[in-house]
Amino acid sequence: MKTSTTLASIAALAVLATAPVFAQGRLSLLDRGEYVCALPGDATSSAWVEQEGRGFAITGGSSYRTARGSGTYLMEGKQVTFTRGPMRGTRMMLLGSGMLQEVGRDGKLGRLRCHRTGPVAD
Template sequence: MKTLPSLFLTCGLCIAAAAPVAASPISALERGRYVCETPGDAAGPAGRHEPDKDFRILGASRYVSDEGSGTYLRTGKKVIFTSGPRRGETYETQRSNRFLRQLDNEGRATRLRCIYHGR
């Protein structure tokens, strides 16, 4: 009879070991307005505003922009717009959770950056 409890214990450990674990924790961005820009140059302003890329983060992993609204998923440092007009766009948090850098299809940083500007 001693083998039956140890068998259950062994099976329980196997199931626990096989359970999927998220690679990064799911979280949300700071609610409010994000203003997007590309870097400027020494002869002009530090950044060039890209108003068509601006967006606002709402509650429940939702965003809204001039083109419409949708949802996003944030896991660790990555932010992926999963529905709406920005579907497929990917960003990575930089320096703080209030500074995002857009990534290209290969996962490399582009020149576009979006900075939190409050509610």
């Protein structure tokens, strides 16, 4: 009987050990709207330098579109990962309401920030 209890405990631990490591929090959605992306400027120019072609629109559900096409994203907790379409592989961190910051391949926050500017333009 003791052996079966030990085996059951080991099996339970094995299941816990194989749980997804990437599960960071509840699934949620970004606010619908147009997002403009920019890099910080400097004291000799404007505070933000908009990056042509980096903007996108959250169109509903977990969908987005850019000038190059549309795709989907996954938001777990504050981590946003673009899973399909032209931004596939891009990762961002939600900083606050309508503000995202790009996450580099090394897991560190990058310089690019994207903020919601208003409703989706049709």
